[in-house]
Amino acid sequence: xxxKITARxxxxxxxxxxxxxxxxxxxxxxxxxxxxxxxxxxxxQSVLPYSRFRHAIDLVDQGEMPLAEIRQNIEQWILPDAPAxxxxxxxxxxxxxxxxSDFRRLLVEGYRDINFVEVSDDGEGMSLHDLEEIFLTIGxxxxxKEKSAWSDQDDDPSRTLLGDKGVGxxxxxxxxxxxxxxxTKAGESRWNDLAIDWTRFSxxxxxxxxxxxxxxxxxxRKENPDIHGTTIRVxxxxxxxxxxxxxxxxxxxxxxxxxxxDRRRGNRLFRITYNDQQVTLPQIxxxxxxxxxxxxxxxxxxxxxxxxxxxxxxxxxxxxxxxxVVTLPEVRLxxxxxxxxxxxxxRLGPFKxxxxxxxxxxxxxxxxxxxxSDVQAMVRQWAGGLMVFRDGFRINxxxxxxxxxxxxxxxxxxxxxxxxNRQQVIGRVNFTWRNRRLVEQTNREGLVDNEYKEALxxxxxxxxxxxxxxxxxxEDELKQEDLTSVDVLKARxxxxxxxxxxxxxxxxxxxxxxAGPLKEVERLVTALASxxxxxxxxxxxxxxxxxxxxxxAGLGLMxxxxxxxxxxxxxxxxxxxxxxxxxxxxxxxxxxxxxxxSQLRTLQKRIETLDPLSTSRRQTKETFTVEDLVxxxxxxxxxxxxxxxxxxxxxxxxxxxxxxxxVRGMLIQILENLLxxxxxxxxQQAVVEPDLRPRIHIEIDQAANSIQISDNGPGIEVAxxxxxxxxxxxxxxxxxxxxxxxxxxxxxxxxxxWTLQLVGPAGEKVWRRFSLGxxxxxx
Numbered sequence: 170x171x172x173k174i175t176a177r178x179x180x181x182x183x184x185x186x187x188x189x190x191x192x193x194x195x196x197x198x199x200x201x202x203x204x205x206x207x208x209x210x211x212x213x214q215s216v217l218p219y220s221r222f223r224h225a226i227d228l229v230d231q232g233e234m235p236l237a238e239i240r241q242n243i244e245q246w247i248l249p250d251a252p253a254x255x256x257x258x259x260x261x262x263x264x265x266x267x268x269x270s271d272f273r274r275l276l277v278e279g280y281r282d283i284n285f286v287e288v289s290d291d292g293e294g295m296s297l298h299d300l301e302e303i304f305l306t307i308g309x310x311x312x313x314k315e316k317s318a319w320s321d322q323d324d325d326p327s328r329t330l331l332g333d334k335g336v337g338x339x340x341x342x343x344x345x346x347x348x349x350x351x352x353t354k355a356g357e358s359r360w361n362d363l364a365i366d367w368t369r370f371s372x373x374x375x376x377x378x379x380x381x382x383x384x385x386x387x388x389x390r391k392e393n394p395d396i397h398g399t400t401i402r403v404x405x406x407x408x409x410x411x412x413x414x415x416x417x418x419x420x421x422x423x424x425x426x427x428x429x430x431d432r433r434r435g436n437r438l439f440r441i442t443y444n445d446q447q448v449t450l451p452q453i454x455x456x457x458x459x460x461x462x463x464x465x466x467x468x469x470x471x472x473x474x475x476x477x478x479x480x481x482x483x484x485x486x487x488x489x490x491x492x493x494v495v496t497l498p499e500v501r502l503x504x505x506x507x508x509x510x511x512x513x514x515x516r517l518g519p520f521k522x523x524x525x526x527x528x529x530x531x532x533x534x535x536x537x538x539x540x541x542s543d544v545q546a547m548v549r550q551w552a553g554g555l556m557v558f559r560d561g562f563r564i565n566x567x568x569x570x571x572x573x574x575x576x577x578x579x580x581x582x583x584x585x586x587x588x589x590n591r592q593q594v595i596g597r598v599n600f601t602w603r604n605r606r607l608v609e610q611t612n613r614e615g616l617v618d619n620e621y622k623e624a625l626x627x628x629x630x631x632x633x634x635x636x637x638x639x640x641x642x643x644e645d646e647l648k649q650e651d652l653t654s655v656d657v658l659k660a661r662x663x664x665x666x667x668x669x670x671x672x673x674x675x676x677x678x679x680x681x682x683x684a685g686p687l688k689e690v691e692r693l694v695t696a697l698a699s700x701x702x703x704x705x706x707x708x709x710x711x712x713x714x715x716x717x718x719x720x721x722a723g724l725g726l727m728x729x730x731x732x733x734x735x736x737x738x739x740x741x742x743x744x745x746x747x748x749x750x751x752x753x754x755x756x757x758x759x760x761x762x763x764x765x766x767s768q769l770r771t772l773q774k775r776i777e778t779l780d781p782l783s784t785s786r787r788q789t790k791e792t793f794t795v796e797d798l799v800x801x802x803x804x805x806x807x808x809x810x811x812x813x814x815x816x817x818x819x820x821x822x823x824x825x826x827x828x829x830x831x832v833r834g835m836l837i838q839i840l841e842n843l844l845x846x847x848x849x850x851x852x853q854q855a856v857v858e859p860d861l862r863p864r865i866h867i868e869i870d871q872a873a874n875s876i877q878i879s880d881n882g883p884g885i886e887v888a889x890x891x892x893x894x895x896x897x898x899x900x901x902x903x904x905x906x907x908x909x910x911x912x913x914x915x916x917x918x919x920x921x922x923w924t925l926q927l928v929g930p931a932g933e934k935v936w937r938r939f940s941l942g943x944x945x946x947x948x
Contacts, residue, residue: 174378176370179339182307186612187340190408191422192565196340196613197288197401198426198439199331199562204292204399210440215410216255216283221246222276229273236272240264243276250412252445255283281405286344289400294354297361300385304338304350304363319602329560330602342367346405351388355397360388415443420550421570424450428561429551430523430597453551453595456538461525462487463640465596467632468521476857477502477514481632483639487528488647493639497631497900500883504853505631506624507902511857513624518604520625522632524555524596526589526640554591555629557598557616565613568596574615575630589637598629627902638898795827795836795943799867799876802840806848814863815851821869829943835917839925842910843878843939849901850882857883876941884935890927 187193194211201209225243228234240263247256259279266272295304341348350363363385370381408414419441427435427450435450442448467481479497484490497505502514527548534540538547554577556568566572577591600607606621616622796819803817810817821827844865851863861881868877885893892898894915899908918925923943929936 176374176376176378176381177372178378179307179367179370180342180372182339182611185343187343188565188612188614189422190344191418191426192613193340193343194286194288194418195423195426195563195565196337200337200401201288201290201292201399202438202562203330204290204294206290206292206398207438208291208440209438210287210289211442212285212287212289213410213415213441213443214252214255214283214285214287215248215406215412215415215444216251217243217247217259217280218409218411219284219406220409222280222284225276226273229269229276232269236263236266236269239272248411248444250444250446255444259283277405281347284406284410285402285404286406286410287400287402289398291398294357294397294399295352295361296354296357297385297387299354300350300352300361300363305383305385307339325601329562331560331562341401341403342370343407345403345407347403349402349404350399351402352399353391353397355395357391358394359390362386362388412443416448419448420451424452425556425568426563428558428563428597428599429453429556431561434561451550454538454547456535457547457551457595458525460527460532460535460544461595462528462531463526463636464524465526465632465636466521466523468519469517469628470519471515475515477511477517479628479631481635483636485640485643487531489643491643495635496886498883500850500853500857501900502628503856504850504900504905505902506627507905508624508856513620516606517621517624518600518606520598520600520604522555522596522598522629524594526636527552527593527595529593548595549592551595552592554594555596555598558600559604559607559609560601561599564609564616566615567598575626575633577633589633589640598625631902642895790830790832792828792830793833795829795869795871795876796821797826798833798836799840799869802837802844803867806844809848810865813848813852813855815848816862816864817867818864819867819869821871823869823871825871827869827871831921831943835920839914839917839941840876840878842914843941845910847878847880847882849905851880854882874942874944876943877938878941879938882937884929884937885927886935887929887933890936893927894925 187196198209198211221243225239225246228239228242229236240260243263244256244260259276259282262275262279263272266275346367348363348365348367351360353360363383365383369376424435427438429435429452432452432455435452439450440447441450463486464484465482467479469477469479471477476499478499479502481495481497483493483495485492499511499514502508503511506514508514529545529548532541532544532548535544538544553568553570554573554575557564567574573591577589577594604621606619607625608617608619609615610617616625799819803819806817809815847865851861851865855861855863863881865878865880868879870877894911895908896912897908898912899906915925918941921943923941925939925941927936928938928940
C-alpha cells in the first residue's frame, strides 16, 4: 500500500498556497532565471475584466436578458486601453451564437483567448522528456541535487538557482484556469507543447491525481534549430487585471522582487508590457540615497579560525556628520543570540545588511524629486524595514508594508524616548546559496522557523538597536551643545529685560493709549526673569532626585539578582524532588533539603548585602575594612562561582587592614555590579572556548588607594572604554541586561569623588580590568 493523492491536492500546493498574484508571477519569473535566461519577458493582455465576464455568465444562466443585449453590454465592458481589435473575434463569435448554450460556450472560450498572462524567456528550455519527467513531477529534486553538490569552500557556481522545492510551477493555478507551455532546447527541430486545464483538479472532483491524464506532445517545427527557451501562458484569468491593479502590483510588490538597491537590475532583467504598451519597474532614485539622514552597513563574516564576527559601520548625517565602526566578536554574538554553543553561528553563513534611515520631519522639497510631500511619499513607498534577498532575489514578505518581522514598530511604540520604526527605514539583508539553513517556506511567506532564523533575527535586531543607540547619543550631544550655562542665560535675560523696558518706555511716550498692553508685556518679562533666577534651586533639586534614582535603580538590580537566585534554588529543589522515586523519597529528603539549606544560606549572605543599601542607611558613612567587605561580597557569590567553575581570588599587598570611611552599601553595590558583568561574560566566553578555565581576580592595593577587578573573559574594546558607562548601553540581549549596571557603579563612585575606569596595557585592543580609585572627600 502507498498514499493515494487526489487531484485536488494540487490546489493546496498552488492556487491556495500562494498568497498573492505578484508572488505567483514572481515564481514563474524565477523559473526563467534558473533556466539561465538573461531576460524575462512578461506580457499581460486584459481585454474583458474577469468580474464583467462572470456577470455576463450569470446573465446568460439566468435567461432573463436577451443574448443581443448581453453581447452589447460585453462590448461596452471592453477595457478602453485594450489592444486594437483584440475583442473583435469574441464579439464576432457571440454575434453568431445559435442559442444560450452556444453563447455561453463561445463566451468562455473567447475570454480564455483574449485575457492572459505570459512569461517567456531565452533560457535552456525543456525537451519532451524534461516536460514528462521534470515539469510534471511535483517535488522534483533536480535543482536541489545540483545545489547540494556545491561546496561552501568553492567559488560561486556558474549560475544562480532560486528554486529547489519543485512546486513553484503550481503557482500558475492562482492566476488562471488554463496553462499552456511551449518550450524547446537548442538543437531540437520542434517545439514541445503542454496544455493543462486546472478545472479538472477542482475540489468538486474525487479523482486521483494519476487518473487525470496530462500528456506533453510535439509542437510545430522551429524556424531555427538553435532557438531555445520557454513560453508559459496562463489564461482564463481569475482576477481583474486592469492597468490600475497591475500598476499597483508592480509598484508595491514586484518592484521589490529584485534587489532595488541595485537600481537598474529590475528593468535590465524584466521586459514588461501591458496591453502591448511597455511598462517599467519603479526604482529607488539615486537622490534618495543622497538624502538619507543616516546610512548603516553590516557584514556577518568568518575569520580564518572560523569564528564569527559582525562588523557594523554607521554614518549619521542629520545636522552633523559622524561615523562609528563597531566589531562584535563571536563571544558577543553568543550573548546576542543567547546560544548554548557556537554551532549555529558557525553554520549560519555570511550575510550583509544595508539600510538608509530618514527622519521624515526633516525631509524637504528637492529639485528633480518634487515637493516635500512628494519626497515623503517616495520614502514611504520604499520604506518598511529590512527586505531580505537571496542571490539578489527577494524572500517575501520581509520589509513589506504589513510585515514587522524584526518588531521594529513594536519596540519603537512600546517605549518612551527616541524611536526607530519601519517607516523610517529602507533596507536590505543579502545572503546567498551558502546560507543553506535559512530555508524558505513552501507558501513563499518567509523563512522556516528554526534556530538559524532565530539567530539571524537576533543579530539584525542588534544592528538596529546599536544604530538607535548611536543616533540617540548624537542627538543628545547636539542638544547638549545647544544649551548654554545658567549664568550665561541669566545674563542674557537680564540684558534683554533692560532693553525691553527701555523700548516700552519709548513706545509709551509715542502711543499712550497702549499703556495697558505694554504694562502686561513688561510684567511677563519680569516674571520670566524671576523664573530664571529660580533655576539654580531647580538644578539642585534635580541633582538630589538623580541621586535617588541612581540608588533605587541600583537597589532594583540587586533585588532582581537575588530573586533570580531564589527562583533557581527553589526550582532546582523541586526538580530534584520530582526526579526521586516515591518509594525512596523518605531516604532522599534529608540530602535534598540539606542542599536547599546550603543554597539558602548563601542566598542569605546576598540578602545581608541589601541592608547597607536600605533607604535609611544609603548615605550613612561608616568606617570599615575594605578587605572584609570584599570578602563578604565574594562569599555571597560562592555558589554561583562553583556552579560555573569560576575561580575567584583576592590579593592584598598590605600587611595591615585598610580602613576607610564611606557609604558601605554603595561600595558593595559597585563591586556587585562589576562582578555581575564578569560572571556573565565568562559564561559566554566558555561557549566559544570550551576549554576555558574562567577566573576573576580582585587586587586590593592600599598604597595606590584602588581596587582592581579583572577576568579572563572576552574583554571590552578600548574604543568603548567610556561608552560602556553611559546609561542603557549594553551588549547583552533583552532580558539579560538593561545597560544600567556600570552607569550606576560610576555614579556611586563619583558620589565619593572616587573614580571608576576600564584600564589596560597601552597598545592592546581589548582591556579586561576595572580600576576603582578610592581617593576622594565624598559628598
